[in-house]
Amino acid sequence: MNTTTDTLRPVPSLAETWRRMQLAAGKQAPCLRRSMLFSVLSAVVQGLAFAAFYPLLAAMLATPANLSQAAWWLAFLSLCTAADGVLRWKAREFDYSSALADVTHDLRVSLGKQLRRMPLEELYRKRTGELSAVLAGNVDEVITPMGMISSTFITSIITPAVALIATAFVDWRMALAMLVLVPLATPVYRRRRGNAGQKMRILAEAHARTSAELIEYAQGLPVLRATGQTGARSTRLRESLEHLRSVQEKAQLRDVKSSLLASSVVQIGLILAMILGVWFILTGSLDVAALTALLVVVARFAEPLAITFNLADAFDYMEAGFEQVEQLLAVPPLPVPTPARTPETFDIHFENVRFCYADTCHPVLDDISFTLPQRSLTALVGPSGSGKTTITRLIMRYADPQNGTVRIGGTDLRDMEPETIMRHVSVVFQDVYLFDDTILNNIRMGRADATDAEVEDAARAAHCHEFISRLPEGYETRVGDIGGCLSGGERQRISIARAILKNAPIVILDEPTAALDTESEVAVQRAIDVLVQDRTVIVIAHRLSTIVGADTILVLDAGSVVEQGKHRELLKADGRYRAMWNAQGLAKDWHLHSALPQTINREETACPQPTA
Ligand SMILES: Nc1ncnc2c1ncn2[C@@H]1O[C@H](COP(=O)(O)OP(=O)(O)OP(=O)(O)O)[C@@H](O)[C@H]1O
Numbered sequence: 001m002n003t004t005t006d007t008l009r010p011v012p013s014l015a016e017t018w019r020r021m022q023l024a025a026g027k028q029a030p031c032l033r034r035s036m037l038f039s040v041l042s043a044v045v046q047g048l049a050f051a052a053f054y055p056l057l058a059a060m061l062a063t064p065a066n067l068s069q070a071a072w073w074l075a076f077l078s079l080c081t082a083a084d085g086v087l088r089w090k091a092r093e094f095d096y097s098s099a100l101a102d103v104t105h106d107l108r109v110s111l112g113k114q115l116r117r118m119p120l121e122e123l124y125r126k127r128t129g130e131l132s133a134v135l136a137g138n139v140d141e142v143i144t145p146m147g148m149i150s151s152t153f154i155t156s157i158i159t160p161a162v163a164l165i166a167t168a169f170v171d172w173r174m175a176l177a178m179l180v181l182v183p184l185a186t187p188v189y190r191r192r193r194g195n196a197g198q199k200m201r202i203l204a205e206a207h208a209r210t211s212a213e214l215i216e217y218a219q220g221l222p223v224l225r226a227t228g229q230t231g232a233r234s235t236r237l238r239e240s241l242e243h244l245r246s247v248q249e250k251a252q253l254r255d256v257k258s259s260l261l262a263s264s265v266v267q268i269g270l271i272l273a274m275i276l277g278v279w280f281i282l283t284g285s286l287d288v289a290a291l292t293a294l295l296v297v298v299a300r301f302a303e304p305l306a307i308t309f310n311l312a313d314a315f316d317y318m319e320a321g322f323e324q325v326e327q328l329l330a331v332p333p334l335p336v337p338t339p340a341r342t343p344e345t346f347d348i349h350f351e352n353v354r355f356c357y358a359d360t361c362h363p364v365l366d367d368i369s370f371t372l373p374q375r376s377l378t379a380l381v382g383p384s385g386s387g388k389t390t391i392t393r394l395i396m397r398y399a400d401p402q403n404g405t406v407r408i409g410g411t412d413l414r415d416m417e418p419e420t421i422m423r424h425v426s427v428v429f430q431d432v433y434l435f436d437d438t439i440l441n442n443i444r445m446g447r448a449d450a451t452d453a454e455v456e457d458a459a460r461a462a463h464c465h466e467f468i469s470r471l472p473e474g475y476e477t478r479v480g481d482i483g484g485c486l487s488g489g490e491r492q493r494i495s496i497a498r499a500i501l502k503n504a505p506i507v508i509l510d511e512p513t514a515a516l517d518t519e520s521e522v523a524v525q526r527a528i529d530v531l532v533q534d535r536t537v538i539v540i541a542h543r544l545s546t547i548v549g550a551d552t553i554l555v556l557d558a559g560s561v562v563e564q565g566k567h568r569e570l571l572k573a574d575g576r577y578r579a580m581w582n583a584q585g586l587a588k589d590w591h592l593h594s595a596l597p598q599t600i601n602r603e604e605t606a607c608p609q610p611t612a
Contacts (some may be wrong), residue, residue, distance in 0.1 A: 007146060017315060020322050021146055024079020026106050026565040028099040034093035039151035040158060042087035049080035054293035061289040094147035104143045110329065111135050117333040121358055121399035129212025137207065139579045141321035149314045156308045157237035167294060171286060202319035203251050206244040213432035273298040309470040314405040340417045341408030343424065346505040346536045348395060353404035355394060364390050365557040377537040382556030388540045392508045397421050426499035427508045439468055442494055446501030455501060462497035462527040464490065489524050496527040507532055509539040544581050553577065
């Protein structure tokens, strides 16, 4: 299985991680900074509290005991503890106030916006599961532990530092012994983060890939069952799960090994301090009170160090999440000059358009030019892979062509916001996507502010009012509740009702009747007839008999327009179109009793019989 990030990347510095955190916190960055400031204060106060141990013990163990001094230090210790309690509470403000929820929400909204403004080409290249892993999983991995990890990290660095300074006042030799731990610990920490960061990225990618495989498998199950491919496809899923298991196993092994290493370093430090302390007592240069206090402080120094090691994992999870989120946010939108333009008329013009998909160098459209007049019906025909869908994608500004220009109403698409283009274009695909919402809302997606009456009018026009009225709750029936109870033709008519409601001046029909039986096709065709009136229509068709009434037929082959004209002209020309027509005529002869297919009906053109 492909692991794309096997090459080592540098470990981000703490400053870099902090910069990313503030960026992710967005509007709540001041709250995050405030929380961190209180974390620093709390850590200092904790260090001071530990520093007070020695004078307290010394006053108590003196002969005779110095009670007034002991009381004073006890009061100081209590004050520090109380202050620490308040400061710790303030330090978690980022977590307990609404800031955390706000940041998580804002980041998801930004990602949602990014998905909307991202070039369609980029969007189609991403798998649904991978996107869902970023929006759901990575956002939580980045944001939820942010406050907690940072404040724990601060405490685990500053408290030992203050404890170390306090120890230096009691006995500089012990402070030096404690300092030995730092050069010992630093390389262990750096090595751990370096390797772990890499592994966490691989783990995050394995999670995203498995999530994508799972979603695709679940969505494709009906098809897989029908084609008897559940086993074959589940092999891919199993491979993906197996990869995830092996990555997790390695990560866990690494965790255990480095945790043990870290705690060993800390234990060594503690033992070293004890040996030194006992040696100093035996040689008479340290008293028992000082040693007891020092051991408390040393333990306090060693414990946060061990925590710091374990925090490396949490940082790495966060870093891996940051990377996935940033990668998605970094995809630039298609450039639009300001002010953006809006077309006034709706003829479509391709001029010397050359287009290659990303990551390919082979042109899918090669220097093509044509004009589709406003309110005309144009059919795109040609063999599979000839570029029909790509032409319709370019009209929706799926991506910008490498050469040439696509214009709507004389305006270059590069000068228009993608939203403006989509407002003026309705698309009816062969595969209809219905959301798990009511039928009413599914149709209303065509125009969000449409009234219930307008939705119903569109449904009537699309010939779906009748079957919707028969559903248990009519327009309020949820698509999810009736599952697969809607036929392909019914789903298609709902999508046409959406397009009728949208009332866009340009309509793209991508073989909307190709997968339907004859009866459904008749009903859908009647709905299409309403939709296409008075609009600029582009229809992709494989069955030529459905487009004989088109104003223009563009015949494509290998990314070029090889013929162009009306049905009769093209038949007369006796070229590629005629050959395709004849081939389909022959095919029909094999099905003697098949009904005549429907025609897109703007000119009431009768479907002529194919000539053999
Ligand atoms: N996202 C993509 N990335 C790379 N190549 C692509 C992509 N989509 C399509 N292609 C390639 O571009 C060429 C034209 O594809 P297109 O879908 O436009 O053809 P088509 O005429 O609509 O085919 P069909 O009738 O089978 O739908 C094909 O060779 C196809 O493999």
